[in-house]
Amino acid sequence: MAIDTAEDTTVRVNDFAIKLANVNGTGSASANSLLMQAIFRMGIPVSGKNLFPSNIQGLPTWYEIRVNKSGYTARALDYDLMVAMNSATYEEDIEDVRSGGYVLYDSSWPLDQYLLRPDVTFLGVPLARMCIENFAAPRERILMKNVAYAGAVVALVGIDIELVSDLLSETFARNELLRESNQNALRLGYNYAKENFQCPLPFRVEPMDATKNSILIDGNTAAALGCLYAGATVSGWYPITPATAVMDNFTRLCAQFRREPVENPAPGELPYKNNYLIIQAEDEIAAIGMVLGASWSGARAFTSTSGPGISLMNELLGLAYYTEIPAVLIDVQRTGPSTGMPTRTQQSDILLCAYASHGDTKHILLFPANPRECFEFAVQCFDIAERFQTPVFMLSDLDIGMNDWVVPELTWDDSYVPDRGRVLNDVDLAGMAEFFRYTDEDSEFVTPRTLPGSDSKGAYFIRGSGHDKFGIYTEDSEKYQEVVDRLKKKHAASATHVPAPVVERHDGATVGIITLGGCDLAVREAVDQLADGGVVADFMRVRGFPFVPEVRQFVEEHDYCFVVEQNRDAQLRSLICIETGVAIEKMRPLLAYGGFPLSARQVVDGVTSQLEN
Amino acid sequence: MAIDTAEDTTVRVNDFAIKLANVNGTGSASANSLLMQAIFRMGIPVSGKNLFPSNIQGLPTWYEIRVNKSGYTARALDYDLMVAMNSATYEEDIEDVRSGGYVLYDSSWPLDQYLLRPDVTFLGVPLARMCIENFAAPRERILMKNVAYAGAVVALVGIDIELVSDLLSETFARNELLRESNQNALRLGYNYAKENFQCPLPFRVEPMDATKNSILIDGNTAAALGCLYAGATVSGWYPITPATAVMDNFTRLCAQFRREPVENPAPGELPYKNNYLIIQAEDEIAAIGMVLGASWSGARAFTSTSGPGISLMNELLGLAYYTEIPAVLIDVQRTGPSTGMPTRTQQSDILLCAYASHGDTKHILLFPANPRECFEFAVQCFDIAERFQTPVFMLSDLDIGMNDWVVPELTWDDSYVPDRGRVLNDVDLAGMAEFFRYTDEDSEFVTPRTLPGSDSKGAYFIRGSGHDKFGIYTEDSEKYQEVVDRLKKKHAASATHVPAPVVERHDGATVGIITLGGCDLAVREAVDQLADGGVVADFMRVRGFPFVPEVRQFVEEHDYCFVVEQNRDAQLRSLICIETGVAIEKMRPLLAYGGFPLSARQVVDGVTSQLEN
Amino acid sequence: MTSIVKPIIPLASLPMNEIGLTIRDYEGAVSTLCAGCGHDSVTAAITHAFWELSTPPHTIAKLSGIGCSSKTPTYFVRGAHGFNSAHGRMATIATGANAANRELTYIGISGDGDSLSIGIGHLAHAIRRNVNMIYVIENNGVYGLTKGQFSASADIGSRLKKGEPNAMAPIDPVLLGLSMGATFLARSFSGDKAQLVPILKAAAAHNGLALIDVISPCVTFNDHEGSTKSYRFMREHEVKEIQTDFIPIRKEIHKSLNENDATEITMHDGSVVRFRSVPSGYDPYDRQKVEEYIRERRSRGEIATGLLYVDESALDVHELNNTPDYALNTVPYQKLCPGSAELAKMMMSFR
């Protein structure tokens, strides 16, 4: 029952965007990711962004799929197809479709007249009716609606139905009944679309070969894998969106890979022991306290949290900095301030993490751009934390952490040896006349430590109060300064150990664009679009703090640079200025902080409007 | 038994420094401040710096008295007289005297030969012996030694003995026995010095008329007075050095001035009620929580703390910022990071306070330079906090807070009316069609609030989660941004409400010196000394954040400026750069962060050495 | 978006309370919790209790922390003043608000995560200070809003949605309260309005902190893995699963507990909880007996409910601090400021 008014008939292959509007808790998310997964399996670059509420059931939720043959998979703001399954948001959802686009809706009930945009094609599928007719249980009727609309979309954009069918069979391998209903529902929607609409629509998929060595993974899972491969054994954590899944995954992975079989278990005893201990703490202060205790004892330990948790850890982070205890923190950033929007993304903990705690403190930060970097950087975090004996933060965010991204397969080099930093064992101690905690610094200003349990010669008393290089309590200016001065130099020395910035230069560029983290894809797409429009820009993505000299050079080489980041206060720009000494006026803020993943359009518009001025 | 070798006989009137080395817990602090108070009463500008350990009894402690007719009373580093009462630190103390200076010691026991510097005059007074001979009780013998050495110093530098005697009588007005012993001890020391040494020494005091309208007061007492006069009624706090005395004093003052008499108290009932409620909280998180609760309810409420406390308050400060609840925090800074040196001073919480909490947050800061400003700024903090409905920090420090300073008398303008900000009462509400919390912004981007207990028309639901201008929960980008954008503008608008910078320009100046807080006196003295040496510098002391445009102008008007501050990381310089956009290279850091009050010499040396490069 | 304005449909026939308001006047926004969530039943009981008490809505201050439970103050008494604060900090804010204005009725809503983990210190000290407020813990044994982790009140051996059984003993807020010198301790079940409403009314009347532990089942995260009714159980690929994607619509559990006998209530996941109301003749004034009773019931696998302990003689935070009986925030500034003459006088002591 399509209302043919403004149909756009230009055929676009592997280049379109779909938005699906649902109610949370109804089972739609599985159906939506099924679509995205199928497209991925067809070898086409794709992304899926889950825009969900901070609530468990009953509120509006959206999912966006962007298909792009050139790999531009940042968030699109032009939707070719809207799957409008939530009558509560019909109005805004229908508003959201590009002119000439399509709306798929449940035609079991008629659409209000006023919703009918003349420049959009409405595709009604009687989903509820079909499900009532085909399924008996109320629960199934709700659930299968999702699979049915997915089936319709499969037909409409030309996804390989067999592939989707296989995916369903894999998912429900263990449950025949459910497998059956899912398959039926898929066909219901698929067939209805085939029969009633001209399938495929002008925008459609066609198989490609672009994802063969890629995977679909979210950043939190990848980070957890990184911690597993890094050899982390202890973690203290407290649940918080969007970081919780890091620890959920780490727990699951440990249960899978870290169980030591027990030869002859006593009756009642489990047949294995856990080579890990994950403690759900009473709060974030306790979580970081546990990490410090374990790291002090020589275990690789970490926590994962989000902004409010970092705020609470503020005091103990100063203790770790000053006493030189390694710690790895994964901050999956969300929209602040305060509780803010827990299910929206932002990059607004940069300054907090860089300088967390009272007094003069500086920390090391890594900024992954995607799940693959979450995996790799997580491992590096432990190496850097132990090498430099200090807290290291990985600043992920909700978009990276909770959405599935297409990234190259994760690989592991079995020759990897963890950098445990300068730790003296009893043999080392035996060869020494005496041991003092903060003496004998190396070229990177790191001094060797001992672990509790070492020979008494290596015993010392950690303290967050003023201490001299021997670790002895002091209130003497010079002795105090000697230690904190070394800490500053040590921090600076870590610059060459954090991942180097990614720089791409283009002939004729006068302007630079600097960004970080998950803005990567959108900014790259924008750089290309700007070039098409005649504005040639160099690109730099910083990946770690402290900054290598190249960061300053990049700014200085350009008349000015745009700094694209997802916070209100231009925090990266501030940090670059303070820490490299480059003139702040050479860096123009380009900020997007509404809580959604960045899209190239925001960058292009931002740059162009400033260039026009 | 003076060893006359290198006596310096140039007479210097009202221009010298004494350092007194003691053991803490022995009663010396009272004797030392007695000397300083007496000099003050002689009308001479003077300062006393108490350099004490983080311990209750038995460790070395020092007290420095600087007398200076021109009012240069920042810490001196050249000591004319050392009163060496702690044998455990003889060596370093004797080392500390300027060449040609004097050492007063207890000659009941002989000094080790190796301590006898040839370029210093040793004045032995058999203090212990005298006290044993003159006092019976062991307790008295210890205590009176202090008064006795004070008596010797009185004679040696020419302090009016009657004045000191009066002071003792005032202090011990209620206890005749103690009054007697103190008077005796004073005379013992005084007479011994008179009889055995050539009194006064070449450096000495002579009465002046420079302190007539001044008082001797510490910053914590002054801040408490400010809170009292501002009308604060509720406070939540947690003990921490060096902030504790703010609340101790506030408690004492409230007990004195805030008791409402009860007409006919019931039997067992007290004859008064307290028009205040001060709660010693279970921790600093609770302390700020209580302040927010009370401020929400319309009371003027505050807390006082130091660095570790601010770190712990970090999360709730974001809640206050985002929900727009007034709060006053007095941060009496100490040496960080972590527990650091709790009895040493520093200005190292600047960045933490400016941006406290996760997400994008900005706070208002006031930087008093002395106790008088502590008093005045404390009152302003409440006005600004209530006007702008946001946390306001007063950044004092240990030097200002815990030392006695000579400042002009505190005065009060009885026409002062507190600025309670935009609060709607029931009459206001009755005249309105409807009320929404974050609408109707004024020219400073402030919206009116209601207090709990108001008519239901004014009822709303505060939340630290995403909200629109109506106060309703939102996860919508535009609605969220509308509110946080206004917050940013509101913060900027407060710039003209914080105390304006103090600027002093000098003809021919090319360089500027910028500073803040307690560095004031030392920097002014340095500016004068530099001018004497041919280096003419303009002076600016910032007194509040956000910065008025003048701050940027000052930097731009000079080839470059020195930024003098007491922290390792040049935090004020960073803040000025980030927030005014001025080129950071125009500001050269001049940092002193050893934990002691600043002295002019450090500034002069710092400037000169950089000018030479 | 979690608060939706509920259309007020005037129903002339609704009964009015002493101040002429109907139950509708004590309602709030439409709940956005999961269908069947126990917390919604508690909301209904609170609504009812305040209506019965005829408390003027604007004299109520409702506070909460963060969690599903902490969202609920939006859902009752729309004319009351509300403060949805930060996770675990509600007690501190209530203490400050009460300090400034003792004239309002304070009700704090918290969860077991909010109060027994991150906020346990504040709860303990608010009890010790005896802040005059109703303190409701909507206790479901899990962290609802963050999707089903165990809380510190989870029972030994219960299995959370994602796996491992919980092996630590649960924290019982009533026992905690006893050890902290609480002056009013009660426990009830969200589904038993008949028991809960009078307890809430007694709590409102109590001078001091009235702690009410309300067992309030989470319908979504009691959908245990072990349960064959679980949708999740049937899926293969744990890795890719989008947790809690589908949440079946459930009904709230309503059931009055028996007077003198244990009542068994079947939760949504099929587990059975045995509640026992305190017997008639039970003495809530004898602290030692109270403790004994609770522990004894517990050892029989029963949860003691009712008004468990009360001490009406204790002083509240204001009495302890000898404040006047009016609100401190109403004292005129003239009374608070000693004025210039006093300051001048004081200056003498600084010379």
Added chain:
Amino acid sequence: MTSIVKPIIPLASLPMNEIGLTIRDYEGAVSTLCAGCGHDSVTAAITHAFWELSTPPHTIAKLSGIGCSSKTPTYFVRGAHGFNSAHGRMATIATGANAANRELTYIGISGDGDSLSIGIGHLAHAIRRNVNMIYVIENNGVYGLTKGQFSASADIGSRLKKGEPNAMAPIDPVLLGLSMGATFLARSFSGDKAQLVPILKAAAAHNGLALIDVISPCVTFNDHEGSTKSYRFMREHEVKEIQTDFIPIRKEIHKSLNENDATEITMHDGSVVRFRSVPSGYDPYDRQKVEEYIRERRSRGEIATGLLYVDESALDVHELNNTPDYALNTVPYQKLCPGSAELAKMMMSFR
């Protein structure tokens, strides 16, 4: 400067323990606490207990928060590994350290401020997790290091140095422990080494968290205003007073508590505290009775001391989490990393 290296004077005549060490080998730096501070007596008892136990010094990890009490780990077992952390957070750090290395003997020293105010939540949860450690609260009823404010264990009506009497009921860590399911609870007096040393040894042997509440008088801030012995009392000008400028030299109080009767001990300020050791035949395994006993003694103005409660059957944090019996920090990396092949296999599930 608060830790001064104590000269080790070899005394050939000192007795040796099983591993050939003398008591000197279990000492630490010279104390910088006030002369007579009860905490120094506790230090002496700990020194003694470890010597008697023949614990190799390097296998001891001593942790603390911030406070006078928290300084004391520097003063015992110099060959042990020490961690003076942040105020109130010792339990969290001990938990993490124990998680990483279960093979050491952990002793945490805390104060009543450190553990019953800012750190009460961590203490409660460490008890619940049953972290295998000795947890000593050096309980003096005040905040010593910050100069004499009341702590949460200050007794009703006691007067702190600067004024107002404290009107809130004290928190008793033993009752708190009982409500949290503690597995070892004891109380003693700093001056009674004869009672304290065996308790410390039992605590070291206990598998789980052993909480010892040691009443340990602060000689400096029990110099109450009300006391006519107070130097402070005699001064006029409160405003300018430099607090605690003079601290008289006192002696530590040493006294063994009687076996079967109450022992009255006079504190430095003249106040009298009545201690009572648990009677012979006392059953520390019956939780309910324990509670009753403590409360009953309390109602008679007595402080029950001794090993008050013990439950040897409970699992500690490692047993609860099914970790191996070796230290996790010793597991070779090869065992921890699944390797490239497993990763490649896993990649299949992400397609």
